[in-house]
Amino acid sequence: NAGVTQTPKFQVLKTGQSMTLQCAQDMNHNSMYWYRQDPGMGLRLIYYSASEGTTDKGEVPNGYNVSRLNKREFSLRLESAAPSQTSVYFCASRTSLGGYGYTFGSGTRLTVV
C-alpha cells in the first residue's frame, strides 16, 4: 500500500547507545518531517526536509541528526540516546512545503533505559 513506512516499530536502547530510525515514502512527496509525540504535549517537530538535499531544525532538534538520503528516504539518528528521548517518533511527508495535509507513518516506539 502507498504511504509512509517506518522501521523499526519498537526499540529499546541503553543510555549512550546510538541508532537510526528509517523512513521511506512512495508518494513522490517533496517534503518530509520527523516528529516526536509525548503524553500531554502533542506532536513536536524535530527536523524537516523541504526537498531532497535540504534539512532544517524544528522545535526540538537537540540530540538528533537527520539525513535526506534521496527523495524517498529521510532518516533520524540518535548518536547517544538519553532517557529524555523515550517517545513515539513519527515520520510524515507532504507534496510541498506549503501543501496541505501530512501523511504519517505508523510510528516507532522508543524506550531508552
Next chain:
Amino acid sequence: TQLLEQSPQFLSIQEGENLTVYCNSSSVFSSLQWYRQEPGEGPVLLVTVVTGGEVKKLKRLTFQFGDARKDSSLHITAAQPGDTGLYLCAGAGNNDMRFGAGTRLTVKP
C-alpha cells in the same frame, strides 16, 4: 505552553450523544487541520480549513474555522464507538504544522 490549546483533554460519552471539541490559539493561522489518531497508528487527516468562518462537513463531523482564524471546533453528531480516538488540531506555521496536545474521545456502546 502549547501554541494550540485543545479542550477538553479527555471526553467519555455514550453512543448516540453529540459532542464538541475545541482548538484555540492566540495566533492567526493561514490554515488549520484536524486529524484523528488511533492507538498504535499515526494521525490521519480529516479536514483542512482555510477561510475564516468556513464550515466543512464530513458525514457526522462538522468543522468550523473561527472568523479571526485563531480557533476551530469539531462537532460530532450521534457519536459511534468507531469515533473513538485522539483528535488533533494543527495550525500552519512558517514551514510546518504546529499541533495541539489533542482531545482523547471514548464513545461507549
